Amino acid sequence: MSFDKVRTRFAPSPTGYMHVGNLRTALYAYLTAKAQDGTFILRIEDTDQERYVEGAVDIIYNTLRETGLLWDEGPDVGGPVGPYVQSQRMGMFKDYALQLVEKGAAYYCFCDKDRLEEVRAVQQASGMAPKYDGHCRHLTPEEIREKLDAGVPYVIRQKVPTEGTVTFHDQIFGDITVDCADLDDQVLIKADGMPTYNFANVVDDHTMGITHVIRGNEYLSSTPKYNLLYEAFGWEVPVYIHCPPVMKDATHKLSKRNGDASYEDLIAKGYLKDAVLNYIALLGWSPKGEREIFTLPELVREWDPAGISKSPAIFDGQKLRYINGEYIRALAPEQFYEKALPWMRQTVKSETADLRALAGVLQARCEVLSDIPEQVDFIDAVPEYDLSLYTNKKMKTTPETSLAALRETLPILEALPDFTAGAIHEALFARIAQLEVKNGWLLFPLRVAVSGKQFTPGGGIELCAILGKEESLRRVRAAIQKLEG
RNA sequence: GGCCCGUUGGUCAAGCGGUUAAGACACCGGCCUCUCACGCCGGUAACGCGGGUUCGAUUCCCGCACGGGUCACCA
Numbered sequence: 001m002s003f004d005k006v007r008t009r010f011a012p013s014p015t016g017y018m019h020v021g022n023l024r025t026a027l028y029a030y031l032t033a034k035a036q037d038g039t040f041i042l043r044i045e046d047t048d049q050e051r052y053v054e055g056a057v058d059i060i061y062n063t064l065r066e067t068g069l070l071w072d073e074g075p076d077v078g079g080p081v082g083p084y085v086q087s088q089r090m091g092m093f094k095d096y097a098l099q100l101v102e103k104g105a106a107y108y109c110f111c112d113k114d115r116l117e118e119v120r121a122v123q124q125a126s127g128m129a130p131k132y133d134g135h136c137r138h139l140t141p142e143e144i145r146e147k148l149d150a151g152v153p154y155v156i157r158q159k160v161p162t163e164g165t166v167t168f169h170d171q172i173f174g175d176i177t178v179d180c181a182d183l184d185d186q187v188l189i190k191a192d193g194m195p196t197y198n199f200a201n202v203v204d205d206h207t208m209g210i211t212h213v214i215r216g217n218e219y220l221s222s223t224p225k226y227n228l229l230y231e232a233f234g235w236e237v238p239v240y241i242h243c244p245p246v247m248k249d250a251t252h253k254l255s256k257r258n259g260d261a262s263y264e265d266l267i268a269k270g271y272l273k274d275a276v277l278n279y280i281a282l283l284g285w286s287p288k289g290e291r292e293i294f295t296l297p298e299l300v301r302e303w304d305p306a307g308i309s310k311s312p313a314i315f316d317g318q319k320l321r322y323i324n325g326e327y328i329r330a331l332a333p334e335q336f337y338e339k340a341l342p343w344m345r346q347t348v349k350s351e352t353a354d355l356r357a358l359a360g361v362l363q364a365r366c367e368v369l370s371d372i373p374e375q376v377d378f379i380d381a382v383p384e385y386d387l388s389l390y391t392n393k394k395m396k397t398t399p400e401t402s403l404a405a406l407r408e409t410l411p412i413l414e415a416l417p418d419f420t421a422g423a424i425h426e427a428l429f430a431r432i433a434q435l436e437v438k439n440g441w442l443l444f445p446l447r448v449a450v451s452g453k454q455f456t457p458g459g460g461i462e463l464c465a466i467l468g469k470e471e472s473l474r475r476v477r478a479a480i481q482k483l484e485g
Numbered sequence: 486g487g488c489c490c491g492u493u494g495g496u497c498a499a500g501c502g503g504u505u506a507a508g509a510c511a512c513c514g515g516c517c518u519c520u521c522a523c524g525c526c527g528g529u530a531a532c533g534c535g536g537g538u539u540c541g542a543u544u545c546c547c548g549c550a551c552g553g554g555u556c557a558c559c560a
Contacts (some may be wrong), residue, residue: 001489013560024498048560113558120557129487129556153557173490182488182556198559221489221555244491244553251552279497282509286498309491309498316496319510329523373523395519396517428519443519455521462519476523 006038010064010071011201011215013045014056017262018063020022020315021246021254024280026178027299028243028308029214030069031281035303041208042074045086047200063263067277068296076322081208086200091327093195096203096233097156097188105232106188109136109157110147132157132185156189158199158225166224170240172308173217178224186225198222202229210238217242241305246283247314254315261315270343270369271320275327279320293326325367336363343372348379355389357421357466361458375457379467382452382475387483395440402445403483408435409446410476413464421465428461449479 010026012018033040042064044057064071073079083089100106109132120130137159139147147154160183167177188199194257195203205213220242230237245255254261266276280293287294287302287310315460328336337359344355344362356374377383390402397405412427413419432442446460447453450472456463464472 015560045560050560087519109558116558124486131556153558157558176489178488184556187558192558194558196558201560218491218554224489242490247553253553277555282497284497286508290499291495292509311491313498314496316510321496322510325523361522365521392520425547438519440519445519446521453520457521458547459519459521 003039003098003211006033006036006211007041007209008033008038008212008214009041009043009208009210009424010069011043011045011204012051012060013048013051014060015048015051016053016056016059018059019254019261020263020266020276020280020283021261023063023067023263023277024246024283025214025243026064026069027067027277027281028241028285028305029212031299031303032212032214032241032305034300035225040069040080041074041084041210042071043084043204043208044075045197045200047086047090047194047197049318052119059264066267067263067273080244086204089200089204090194092207093200093203094156094189094193097195097199100158100188100232101156105159105228105231107137107157107159108139108148108154109185109187110139110152110154111135112153129182134185137185153191155187155191157185157190159227160185160225160228166227168223168227168237168240170220170223170242171305172242172310173220176220176223183225196256198225199229202226205238206230206233206235212239212241214241214243217244223381235312238458241308243308244310244312245283246280247312249314253312268322270371271324272327272339274485276320278327279323282319282323283315284309293323295458311364328366328369329364329403331363333360333363339369340366340372344376346373347377350380352468352471353379354466354468357462358457361462361466365457378451378453378456382450382478383416385448389454390445390451390483392440392454395444396438397441397444399483401441402448403480405442405445406449406476406480406483410473410480413469413473413476416469419465419469421462424461445479446476450475 008029010029012022030040032038042060044060046052046057061076071077073081073084075084078084097106101108111132115135116132119133119135123130136157161180164180165177166180166183167175169175186198187196189195207446223240223242248254248261263276267273269332274295278292278299279298281294281299282292286307288304288307331339337356340359340362341355344358347357348358362372364376365375387399390397390399408431409428412431412439413424416423416427428442429439432439435442443460447456447463450460450463450467458466467475
């Protein structure tokens with residue numbers, strides 16, 4: 001099968017949640033394909049039954065779908081080079097391994113685990129790097145035949161040249177050369193006949209026509225062995241793009257063990273999917289210009305793998321918050337209202353409060369939706385507060401002036417037939433002009449009176465409109481009483 | 486320990502031999518304003534260390550230090 005378009009794949013193991021680092025790898029693979037009008041492929045690498053986690057495949061599907069990283073070929077949608085689930089591809093690997101044996105690039109190994117452990121122990125004791133000692137490299141065809149016929153368990157190992165070097169090119173790290181002597185004769189086919197990950201990966205990538213391999217740089221050190229395999233088969237080596245890891249701090253990779261690094265957690269915490277995607281795109285990659293806010297299609301247009309950095313990037317929750325805030329503010333009011341509603345409802349049970357208006361004052365004041373509940377916790381009832389809240393130096397208010405101000409305000413509010421923010425504003429500001437006082441002299445006490453707080457989303461006027469006439473008047477009267485002591 | 490990779494402000498990062506070393510987040514100050522926030526304006530803050538190469542190194546080379554990765558019949 002040959003293709004002329006760029007083909008990339010995301011090949012996760014269904015072993016649990018999708019953390020931000022995984023998602024980023026998927027994003028980069030997607031972008032690398034789409035930037036060149038190529039094909040993005042999803043392959044599930046589920047050959048490790050030990051670590052298999054129920055439901056993990058669905059998490060992968062859902063996350064990719066939600067974020068818009070739609071795959072062109074994959075387990076569910078099929079494609080020309082299926083199957084796309086590794087466990088369903090098991091038949092072919094041994095034949096490929098046998099081809100390598102014929103070419104002299106691999107060999108049967110009959111060593112048992114005891115012997116291997118022994119060899120390793122000796123090597124480590126003498127300070128050497130643990131490595132297969134090549135015991136079975138030079139078995140004669142007769143010896144091999146004999147053991148095979150006798151049913152001795154065996155594996156197939158890669159025959160790495162004993163001398164010379166291997167050089168491969170990575171788009172980010174450049175040329176990397178290692179001594180063959182440092183490479184182990186890794187197992188290709190296990191005793192149970194199944195391929196090891198390293199072998200399956202190479203064969204799968206080739207048979208699926210993958211042109212660009214995007215993966216974490218923990219694979220950098222096994223890439224020379226992959227290269228040798230490609231060369232032995234006579235296959236074209238793909239373009240390698242190894243991405244540095246996403247870190248939790250300077251010395252630890254991101255793990256969703258403790259913290260909120262998984263995509264699902266972030267969404268549950270009130271982050272917007274587009275914001276998360278935008279942020280992780282920037283984590284370890286920088287666009288050409290100075291713009292930072294991009295939609296997925298815009299990222300596709302901007303994408304250049306050359307912008308991927310070589311060094312690890314620490315996940316910065318503050319920056320994510322900022323970007324999320326940008327996305328929240330860019331939402332149409334109605335969209336924001338819909339997203340904010342469940343969060344407002346966590347603390348607001350009131351049926352009379354104007355939640356659309358509340359959302360209106362909230363939109364510029366929350367960076368993450370989870371900021372909302374505690375910001376609106378005074379809507380249902382005024383919390384206990386101290387009279388000292390009425391003292392504000394800048395507003396030139398004290399409990400005494402506040403009492404006077406509220407006495408001014410109450411009748412005006414009572415007389416208003418139309419209790420909208422605009423009408424309240426007009427009436428109150430007219431009075432402020434007559435009184436020749438600072439806006440805050442009249443308005444600050446009103447806010448405290450209806451909210452029991454000094455800092456609120458929106459001003460006193462807006463809060464009154466949100467609470468409604470009846471509730472506002474009740475609160476103002478209660479405040480007057482409280483101030484009268 | 487061997488091998489591989491990395492190292493610019495607190496964080497993300499631009500830079501690719503000559504720059505006043507961008508920009509963003511965070512932080513600080515100011516403006517706006519009935520508070521807070523948004524917005525706008527301004528500010529503090531960085532090339533890990535030591536040798537070379539060069540007229541000139543953040544940029545190239547070599548050491549060192551620190552950090553990471555990898556050394557499985559796991560993926």
